[in-house]
Amino acid sequence: MHPVLKLERRPQPSRTWSALAPVLAVLITMFAGGAMFAALGQDPVEAIRTIFWEPLFGEFARFDRPQLLVKAAPLTLIAIGLALGFRANIWNIGAEGQYIIGALTGAGVGLAFYPTESALIFPLMVVAGALGGWAWAMIPGLLKVRFGTNEILVSLMLVYVAEQLLAKMALGLLRNPEGRGFPGSRSLRDYPSAHNAELFAGTGIHWGVVAALIAVIFAYILLARHMLGFHIKLSGQAPRAARFAGVNPARLTLICLGISGALAGLAGMFEVAGPAGQINIDFNVGYGFTAIIVAFLGRLHPVGILLAALLMALTYIGGELAETNLGLPAAAIQMFQGMLLFFLLAVDLLTHFRLRWRRAEVA
Amino acid sequence: MTLTRILSAAALTLGLALPALAQDKTKVGFIYVGPIGDGGWTYEHDQGRLAVEEHFGDQVETVFQESVPEGNDAERAIMQMARRGADLIFTTSFGYMDSTINVAREFPDVKFEHATGYKTADNVSVYSARFYEGRAIQGHIAGKMTESNIIGYIASYPIPEVIRGINAAYIHAKKVNPDVEFKVIWAYTWFDPPKEADAATALIDQGADVILQHTDSTAPQAAAEKAGGVITFGQASDMAEYKPTPRVSSIIDNWAPYYIARTQAVIDGTWESTETWDGIAPGMVEIGEITDAVPADVKEEALAMKEAIASGDYHPFTGPLNRQDGSAWLAEGEVADDGTLLGMDFFVEGLTAEIPQ
Amino acid sequence: MDLSAIDPTLLLASLIVASTPILLAALGELVVERAGVLNLGVEGMMITGAICGFAIAVNTGSPVIGFVAAAFGGAILSLLFALLTQFALANQVASGLALTLFGLGLSALLGQGYQGIKPPPTRSLDIPVLSDIPVLGPILFSHDLMVYLALALVAAVWAMLKYTRAGLILRAVGENHDAAHALGYKVVRVRLLAILFGGACAGLGGAYLSLVRVPQWTEGMTAGSGWIALALVVFASWKAGRVLLGAWLFGGISVLQLNLQPTGIPIPVEYLSMSPYLITILVLVIMSGDKSRAPGSLGRTFHASQ
Structure with a gap:
């Protein structure tokens, strides 16, 4: 004993x-x-110092710090949407695909107007990006509601389909006619009306960062004060009680998948029009999957997600510094x-x- | 710190401020698109970096970052290197083009070298290799050696570089074997070993006894070895572990001489913005050992072609050549200009495959 | 367009080879999920198995020892997941994703120095007499041991779940862990074993890639197979037999679309490339009449409070 x-x-x-x-x-x-x-x-001390300290307080921190926000923005936007669904037991694993489609529709709308200059183009791209992501997420949504198919599987499979579409667009419809035959669209950075330009010179901070912060606040209010937020939480914790409370599970599924798809689409659109600059075969780098981790690290709470995304961004940027400055392998x-x-x-x-x-x- | 300061002040007053003394070692940065262990594209660039280290010893310090995604991540990585004192930065993927130009604008004193692109600036050079010269030699060997007259080609993406390679190989296979047929699979990937293995198997199942590849892994070599009676060529690196068969020769990207020369230019202060498109002659494209699996006479012809290309006597795209649709491209004896080659978006006459649009 | 160039016998034979890695991994995950645990770290365990198997096979010269090592490698990695989810009660989805990230990094580190090496060949058995049968011989009887082992494992898992007491306990734990606990079953122990089994299977699947199907070691060589394996489990509605069908379907279309390309079939390449995924979705919709559902406790954390 x-x-x-x-x-x-x-x-x-x-x-x-x-x-x-x-x-x-x-x-x-x-x-x-x-x-x-x-x-x-x-040297372990030096390595740890480079990863955690250097980007925040190092010699060049004034350049690295805003980059944390730039890197965290798409993660936050996507994770906020995913967390709403996860709370209601709706499992969208395919945000990566919605991110790609949002970028394609957003950039596609912008490039359709090339070379017209108008202040309306960028807002139109924002709408198109959100709609693109939303539509792509509606596929698993509608299939689940209509046929009862599993949204994890369908949304995941659609990531691979979206990747193929991305390649097709980069090599076909959206290919830069002046790009000497190389894949990839025109640079949106060189097209002022479509460019998601930096808001403060030299920082790289763009509209996507602002959108991410708005999404955090919006989600916080939704969950804390709004009926929909209550329904989402109730469906996750007590599905049966939710039904008695008048929650329509099909409607909730479509709403949650729709919001997360639209946010992922927005993230893709902001990324392609700003930091990435063009549609290309390798445009997506896994934000949609990393955001799932971010959502859980943030305990599915909007503020937690923001902090988790910043922490992930820190390890990315600090990790890069450790690679170049200390020669640590990327695998480590x-x-x-x-x-x-x-x-x-x-x-x-x-x-x-x-x-x-x-x-x-x-x- | 004070000691260095006194020393450098002393050096200055004595008028001995040689570049090597006034500043530290020359720092050379490399941005890679894949892991250095990919065994192909990035691996060969890293071999070039190691050659620079070995050649210059203590004079030079190299830094690198692997698996850098294109776009903002690349831009940040290049900028971090520039900010942290790199004097010369090689960005080794086409997708880094705009990022390189953007960073170069902010760091006019740093020299940049972008691989496979076309945008230059006062402090940005571009460099690439004429791999098609090697493809021509492969095509010759393939056309001579195929018995089924079916040659399988694993292509990555429909871009000029790849299309040029298919054309060069086809023209020279056809020249020595009029019955030859090319079967092309577009893998839509540069690097996906299982998919490349499947593609090779599919081509072999459909009768191909020669596999050419424009993807970077050795998976097709292994698939050919397993099938037996099939020959292959190494791509990007020598892939020597599959000698003497199935791999009977290879095209090797050898960046070392170029990297050493450009680093030297920075050290000497003679660096200028240039556009380099080198082939077999200066050694940027190497032809790996042609093994004994190739009949002696074929090997001799292949080596003769290599000599002719190297000396400038022969250009792999020499007329008469028609486009796939039958329209005339090059007249008898006419040689393709670099502009057309760089933007090549059509197949030559005789190829039955299609370029995805 | 000339479809006659495709030899159905060879196509079916390559289908079986192409589907073996995802079959093994999916079978392991099936058992894990039937025990009520969702481990999204299949990709990480596969690639760890791929390098463990490869390295040991190269060093010992024996592919068999390599496969054993791969199973161990995958299982050890899955132990991390088990510790996190069963003892530290961490969220399973996040833990699984973290496991994939960790496994990809670990395998790349372990694999340094193993690029460009050929592994010892895994011989095909070429079962005497049977392998000489026309058509059926090359399709069914001329593969390597692992193909048959994978098929045997399908049967074993099916029988175990359906007929044995162990299978009953496993299912009980997966359906309702509180009830199973009340009945006196050791929920955590059952799940731990299931997770280890899943890890071992994923490791085997990874090693099949690095030792037989590709065969070589390169970083990131699983290239998403683990995700496909996860999808297969859902696709199969958590039934062993259907995992086999799903693996063959998926492997078959992947191989077929590559075979169709050189025949000049008038379908754009991109659409051929996305066909395995689209057809999987389509089949899922067609099968939606089948109401079999996920194990009741899937993905939920269990803690035996007094």
């Missing part, structure tokens, strides 16, 4: 731990990651990110449970 470690559910999630847990996770990751870097023959950075996620997920345990030493019960 030795004492054993027991988990005991807290009556209420601990506020202290919900704030402390991420900090603890980052600290553990620093040690574990440092050990890995040391094993690779690197990827593993390091994986570790950070593991620990973040693991320590979350402390928010909901407390650890207790107990005498083992006699069986």
Whole structure:
């Protein structure tokens, strides 16, 4: 009869731990990651310093800091939408596809007007991007509502279909006629009316960052104050009760998938018209999948998502610096990110449970 | 710090401020599109980087970043290198073109070299290799060696570079074997080993006994080896592990001489913006060892063609040549101009495959 | 257009080879999901298996030892997932995705130095007499051991789920973990074993890519196979037999579309390339009359509170 470690559910999630847990996770990751870097023959302190400190307070931090926002913006936009669905048990895994289609429709509308200059073009592209993403998400939505097909599978399969469409557009319809036969559309950066230009010179901060912040606020209010937010939460926690409360599951499915698709489409549109600059075969880089992790790291809470996206962005940018400055392999950075996620997920345990030493019960 | 300052001040007063003393080592940066372990495109660029390190030793420091996505990530990566003191930066994928130009505008003192693009600036050069010269030699060997008269071609994307390669190979296969037929699979990927293996198997199943590839993995080589009785050519790197068969020769991208020359130019202060499109002659395109699986006379002819191309006596695109639709392209003895080759978007007469539009 | 160039016998034979990796991985994931756990880290476990199997096979010269090592590699990685989700009670979707990220990085690190090496050949069995049968011989009886092992595993999983007590417990745990716990079943232990099995299967699938189908090691070589395997499980409505059908369907269309290209079929390449995915969706819609659904506790966290 030795004492054993027991988990005991807290009556209420601990506020202290919900704030402390991420900090603890980052600290553990620093040690574990440092050990890995040391094993690779690197100076662990320098590596960790480069990843976490350099982008924020290093010599060139004034350039790196706004880049954190630029990198976090698409992640936040997509994750906000996904989180609404996830809360209602609606699993859109295919945001990557909706992101691609949003970029295609957004850029397509812009390029259709080339070379006309008008202040209306960019807003029109924004609408087109959102509609494109929304429409692509409606496919799994309608199939689920009408035929009961699984939205995880359909949305995931549609990512691959979207990638093929992207290649087709980059090589066909949208190919730059003056691009000497190379794939890729005209540069939207060289087309002022369609360019998602930076809002503050030298920072790279563009409308997508603003949209991400608006989405955070919008989602916060929706979940905290609005009937729809209540329905979403209720459907996730107690589907049966939701039905009694008058929630129409089909309608909710379409709304949640629609919002997440539209936000992912917006993210794609802002990205293609700004930072990426053109439609090309390799336009998508996995934001749609990373955003799923971001949504959960942020505990499906809008503010949490924003913080999680910024943390992910930090490891990306810090990781890049560690690669170039210290010669760390990209693979080590990827593993390091994986570790950070593991620990973040693991320590979350402390928010909901407390650890207790107990005498083992006699069986 | 003070010591360095005193020393450099002393050097200055003595008028000995040689470039090497006044500033540290020359820093050369590389931006790669894939992992350095891809065994093909990025691997060969990294070999070039290592050659630079070896050649210059302590004089030069190199930095690199691998698997950099095109677009904003590339721009940030290039900018970070420029900001952190790189003197010369090689950006090694077509998709980095606009990013390179944008960063170059902000860092007029840093030299940039963009691979396979066409936009230049005062501090931006472009460089690429005439891989089609190697394709011509492959085509010759393939046309001579095929018994089924079916040659399979795994193409990546329908872009000028790839179309040029197919044309060059076809023209020279057809020249020595009028019955030859090319079957083309567009894989729509540069690098996807399972898909490339499947594509090779599909072509072999349909009777191809020669596989040419314009994708970067060795998967087609392995598929050919498994099938037996099929020959292949290494792409981008030598793929020597599949010697002597199925791999009977290869086209190797050898960036080392160029990278060393450009680094030297920066050190000497003689760097100028240039447009380089080099082939076999200066060694940017190498033909890997032709193995004994190739009959001696064919090997001899292939090497003779290589010599002729290198010396400038022969151009792989020499008329008479018609376009696929039968319209005339090059008259007897006429040689294709670089402009047409760089933007090539048509097949030559005789090819039955189609370019996806 | 000349379809006669396609030899159906060879096509079916390549279909079986092309579908084996996703079949193995999907079968493992099927067991995991029947136990009520959603592990989205299949891609990460596959690629870890691919490099473990490759490295060990190269160093020992034995593909068999390589495959065993791959199963271990995949299982060890899945243990991380098990620790996170079963003991630290972390969210399964996020943990699985993190596992994929981790596995891709880990495999790239482990694989440094293994590029451009040929693995020892995995011989096909060419079963005497049977493999000489025209048509059927090349399709069914001239593959390597792993193909048959994968098929045997389909049968074993099917029988285990349907007829054995272990299968019953597994399903009970997956359907309603609270009820299973109340009945005295060790929910966490069952799930741990299922996760390890899933990891081992994914590892085998990955090694089949690196040792047989491609065969070589390159970073990121699974190129999305793990995701396809996940999709197959849903596609198969969590039934072992249908996983086999799904793998053949998917592998078959992937191979067929490549075979169709050189025949000059008047369908644009991009549409051929997206056909495996579109047809999967289409079949899913057609089969929607079938009301079999996901295990009741799928993806939900279990904690035995007193």
